[in-house]
Amino acid sequence: MSSSSSISRNVVAALALVTQATARLALDSSSNVAVYWGQNSINQASGPNAQQRLVDYCANTNIDVIPLAFLYEMTTGTGGEPVINFANQASDCQIFAGTNLLDCPTIGADITTCQQQYGKTILLSIGGATYTEGGFTSSAQAISMADHLWELFGPVAGGTPTTTSTSSKSSSSTTTTTSSTSSTSSTTSALSTPTSTSSPFTSSSGFISSTSRSGKTTSEPSTSTSLSTLLLTRTVPVTTFSTRLTTLFFTATLTSIPSSIFASPTTTTTPSPLLNDTLTLPSYVNSTFTNATISNTTITNSTINNSIITNSTINNSVFINSTITNSIFINSTIINPQILDSTLAKRQSAVLRPFGSAAIDGFDLDIEAVATNMVPFAQRLRELMDADTSKQRYLTAAPQCVYPDVANSALLSSTVHLDAIFVQFYNNPCGVQAFVPGAATQEAFNFAAWDTWAKTVSANPAIKVLLGVPGGPSAAGLGYVDASTLAGIISYCKGFSSFGGVMMWDASQALANGGFLADVKSALVGSATKMMIRGMSWR
Incomplete structure (x- = not known):
């Protein structure tokens, strides 16, 4: 009983x-x-x-x-x-x-x-x-x-991501790479662990620094192969937008690390170039994207090495990387904020x-x-x-x-x-x-x-x-x-x-x-x- x-x-x-x-x-x-x-x-x-x-x-x-x-x-x-x-x-x-x-x-x-x-x-x-x-x-x-x-x-704020990212306060950037050949292009999204610098862009040396939660820093050349090997942690869908720049085709996948997956990203008042190479673009080539500019770019002997796209906002997205190769395609690889990988939900404004x-x-x-x-x-x-x-x-x-x-x-x-x-x-x-x-x-x-x-x-x-x-x-x-x-x-x-x-x-x-x-x-x-x-x- x-x-x-x-x-x-x-x-x-x-x-x-x-x-x-x-x-x-x-x-x-x-x-x-x-x-x-x-x-x-x-x-x-x-x-x-x-x-x-x-x-x-x-x-x-x-x-x-x-x-x-x-x-x-x-x-x-x-x-x-x-x-x-x-x-x-x-x-x-x-x-x-x-x-x-x-x-x-x-x-x-x-x-x-x-x-x-x-x-x-x-x-x-x-x-x-x-x-x-x-x-x-x-x-x-x-x-x-x-x-x-x-x-x-x-x-x-603005949405509910599902997992925790592992960034430090000053480290909330995303690194992406693009590979193009001839008249076709392939895009790989390589999502890095956060970089140790405050800039969300590739460093002038062409190396990407990544900081783990333990604070260990590693560097690798910013090539498609090495980045994919070192940094690829998630592959997510991308959204592609195209517009004709007179004789060139501009293909962009938009990305940012906004304060949330639904909020507008943080942008600087002074646009920051992605790469150090400064070239000159013919005046007759104009972008039809609102608020997007391509500047200081030169087309020489049909070989285009590096393009700069300013840190401009397009549809709640920010350009953070661009590569122009020996082709008529300009490719910018970024992730649309509406489909932003949940592991990148830490804020660009450094909210941990x-x-x-x-x-x-x-x-x-x-x-x-x-x-x-x-x-x-x-x-x-x-x-x-x-x-x-x-x-x-x-x-x-x-x-x-x-x-x-x-x-x-x-x-x-x-x-x-x-x-x-x-x-x-x-x-x-x-x-x-x-x-x-x-x-x-x-x-x-x-x-x-x-x-x-x-x-x-x-x-x-x-x-x-x-x-x-x-x-x-x-x-x-x-x-x-x-x-x-x-x-x-x-x-x-x-x-x-x-x-x-x-x-x-x-x-x-x-x-x-x-x-x-x-x-x-x-x-x-x-x-x-x-x-x-x-x-x-x-x-």
């Missing part, structure tokens, strides 16, 4: 399977479970209890929300980029050249699976106990960083996306020391997320239970609309360990104070307050209680309309702690579980 606890867990699992498609941060619910992932606080390098891939926790039906911990540097990161850390799960990540910013395509793929297959809400948590920058020097700096983080972790095309569902502010200008920072994040109508996005905070929380007092008393707060009821005298069972008025355990804040101070009077607890005995220095004790505390908290569920630190601890997670979910769903148990007993 099964125990009532195991029956409850089974019922909770059944309920979760029924509602899995809609599992998320539910702002009208008191049964949310948010579990932080990323720091492997159980501190095991390997084995079943060590922190696993993100998607493994998303598959757990007792979890609704996963904040990724942490982004812990914003203003002091190398190369002006923020810094994220995911402990043992960073082993599959690379580092963008010239920065300390991780490039994590596996985590990006997991985020998408978590959202689309399991219906989870994925937040990026900023701060943590090791955050020491102290905020921002000005509101302008705070707003600028909010904009930048939205570019890095929000939805891809750690999770590729994956976009988080919002931000969590886990600021545990005094930080300046967090209000304009949070307000800007709120504005950016609200402007995106594609889906609901969330802004949360994770204050200590001591009220008022000094580190977050400005934010929590501001006009910034927060959706939920994950109050840390541990490592403090106001934590869950101070709860007195059966006492209508709690002297030390102060969930009531946070309920009052939610209703009278918060800019969002409907905000949800989640009860933050350690997920296991070693997850915190103070505040762990077993699931049975926690069930009584949850029952007490349900008496407050602001109660939104339970937050746990962290995933590695909670999953290693037997049935703790399932028992907590069972205590949260409460009446629904009892109804199903009654229904089962009638059969």
Whole structure:
């Protein structure tokens, strides 16, 4: 015979399977479970209890929300980029050249699976106990960083590429080659790893430099054979446009590395030549392409060596390479942005996306020391997320239970609309360990104070307050209680309309702690579980 606890867990699992498609941060619910992932606080390098891939926790039906911990540097990161850390799960990540910013395509793929297959809400948590920058020097700096983080972790502007590119901040060019013979031509698209220079064009030496994620640089002559051998990573369809230049035929395949596959590319105000050879084109030969020019080109003895096509825009495309051979064809090989290979989705404007095309569902502010200008920072994040109508996005905070929380007092008393707060009821005298069972008025355990804040101070009077607890005995220095004790505390908290569920630190601890997670979910769903148990007993 099964125990009532195991029956409850089974019922909770059944309920979760029924509602899995809609599992998320539910702002009208008191049964949310948010579990932080990323720091492997159980501190095991390997084995079943060590922190696993993100998607493994998303598959757990007792979890609704996963904040990724942490982004812990914003203003002091190398190369002006923020810094994220995911402990043992960073082993599959690379580092963008010239920065300390991780490039994590596996985590990006997991985020998408978590959202689309399991219906989870994925937040990026900023701060943590090791955050020491102290905020921002000005509101302008705070707003600028909010904009930048939205570019890095929000939805891809203008489109949704499917994979992560591996460029460095200053390296986002595409190299292409063309081979022509006699009156026919063949075109090969060789997509390089990003070059180490800021120019998207072939260097004057005729060599192409490529930089890998490890920063290693190699050089090869810019010939069709060597480039195809060295750089060919994808072959994609091309679109060809032709126009007659009096006696010559101009055949162009258009390409750019725009900020997204649907956006116009970035162009310079001063066109940059592709090659150094400067020749003279007869005045009677004119291009019929709007905004396209061929200049400084000479036709001599029917042998045309190198042509320059300026960095001009045609139909949201940019010419980046051109070769004229011993024929009547001028061939320019580039990729149409509408069919741009997804691995080239990194922006020409040097936006480095750690999770590729994956976009988080919002931000969590886990600021545990005094930080300046967090209000304009949070307000800007709120504005950016609200402007995106594609889906609901969330802004949360994770204050200590001591009220008022000094580190977050400005934010929590501001006009910034927060959706939920994950109050840390541990490592403090106001934590869950101070709860007195059966006492209508709690002297030390102060969930009531946070309920009052939610209703009278918060800019969002409907905000949800989640009860933050350690997920296991070693997850915190103070505040762990077993699931049975926690069930009584949850029952007490349900008496407050602001109660939104339970937050746990962290995933590695909670999953290693037997049935703790399932028992907590069972205590949260409460009446629904009892109804199903009654229904089962009638059969």
